[in-house]
Amino acid sequence: MTDRENLIATFLTDTPWHSWTRVPLAGDASNRRYERLRDANGATVVLMDAPPDQGEDVAPFVAIATYLREQGLSAPEILAEDHDNGLLIIEDLGDALFARVMRDTPAQERPLYQAATDVLVALHEAPMPELEPLGPRLMAELSSLAFAKYRDVIREEASPEHAARFTDQFEDILRRTIKGDVVLVQRDYHAENLIWLPERSGVAQVGLLDFQAARAGHRAYDLVSLLQDARRDVPAVIEMQMMERYIAATGVDEGSFRAAYTVLGVQRNMRILGVFARLGRDYGKPHYVDLIPRVWDHFHRGLDHPAMAPLAEFLHQEMPAPTPDVLDRLRG
Numbered sequence: 001m002t003d004r005e006n007l008i009a010t011f012l013t014d015t016p017w018h019s020w021t022r023v024p025l026a027g028d029a030s031n032r033r034y035e036r037l038r039d040a041n042g043a044t045v046v047l048m049d050a051p052p053d054q055g056e057d058v059a060p061f062v063a064i065a066t067y068l069r070e071q072g073l074s075a076p077e078i079l080a081e082d083h084d085n086g087l088l089i090i091e092d093l094g095d096a097l098f099a100r101v102m103r104d105t106p107a108q109e110r111p112l113y114q115a116a117t118d119v120l121v122a123l124h125e126a127p128m129p130e131l132e133p134l135g136p137r138l139m140a141e142l143s144s145l146a147f148a149k150y151r152d153v154i155r156e157e158a159s160p161e162h163a164a165r166f167t168d169q170f171e172d173i174l175r176r177t178i179k180g181d182v183v184l185v186q187r188d189y190h191a192e193n194l195i196w197l198p199e200r201s202g203v204a205q206v207g208l209l210d211f212q213a214a215r216a217g218h219r220a221y222d223l224v225s226l227l228q229d230a231r232r233d234v235p236a237v238i239e240m241q242m243m244e245r246y247i248a249a250t251g252v253d254e255g256s257f258r259a260a261y262t263v264l265g266v267q268r269n270m271r272i273l274g275v276f277a278r279l280g281r282d283y284g285k286p287h288y289v290d291l292i293p294r295v296w297d298h299f300h301r302g303l304d305h306p307a308m309a310p311l312a313e314f315l316h317q318e319m320p321a322p323t324p325d326v327l328d329r330l331r332g
Helices: 003-013 058-068 098-105 104-124 134-145 145-155 162-179 222-229 236-249 255-281 286-303 306-318 324-330
Strands: 022-024 033-037 044-049 078-082 087-091 183-185 194-196 206-209 214-216
Touching: 003 044, 033 145, 058 078, 058 087, 078 236, 098 104, 098 222, 104 183, 104 194, 104 206, 134 145, 134 162, 134 255, 145 162, 145 194, 145 255, 145 324, 162 255, 162 286, 162 306, 214 222, 222 255, 236 255, 255 286, 255 306, 286 324
Parallel strands: none
Antiparallel strands: 022 033, 033 044, 044 087, 078 087, 183 214, 194 206
16 A cells, blocks of 8 residues: 555545545546545545645635635535645535536537526626736746747747747736736636536536636636637537626626637637647647647637737747647657
């Protein structure tokens, strides 16, 4: 038994779940892993294993989950915790991921996106917790990963001067467009992190996962994450309708919101290009590279907006398209 297994066994010893059967669950792109614990009667909970020595910290997950539940939203209840060793027992929200429900029942696609949009409306009306800001400089720096891990690998040359130029100019664009009140942004709000809970009511029907990196940011950020999904094609008509639904429900200025939505789409999709390329080439996870063409399409479309005019030509020149040869290289 490994040291980590010993820690988990010790953690479970003094809990009601120490004798329950443990089954691995699919993980994510982080160092966290998950197990479903089940008793003889079919009751279940989830073990989150987030090793601190690999940079993980369960405290933000606990804090944000508690806040979201206080707003009447369906984040998992925290049932037991060991912060020092990065272990949690949390409520099991089930397997009805939005992506699976929409795949199996296509007629549910629009209602589920409506429900997810309504969660954002409700969350953005809630009082803000104290969070670090997701500001223009940080967002520009996060997007510049596309140079180091995507552009430079493909071109086989380092381009620190190109990345620096991009970061400074993109920060300026973000400062001009990302204005207004700040809200809690979950930062990974999409169909594989949302769980359908039809037995609950209202906005509580949407189960929330993977929100531990939440920050204070622009209200368009999570809507972009939802509607410009790296993992599934969202019909253009649904993207348009959900933007209109959010604007109508919140009363935000439409022109400013749409500009911010588009620029944040470029920001987010450039960061994802870098992250997925790094996961494929540096961490041996080539399935993320297979998602890059969709991300590229979102990114490329955003460059047509007038707000991106100062950088559009530069990015068209510097960011190579994900051809089959390019994708093979990124798979390592």
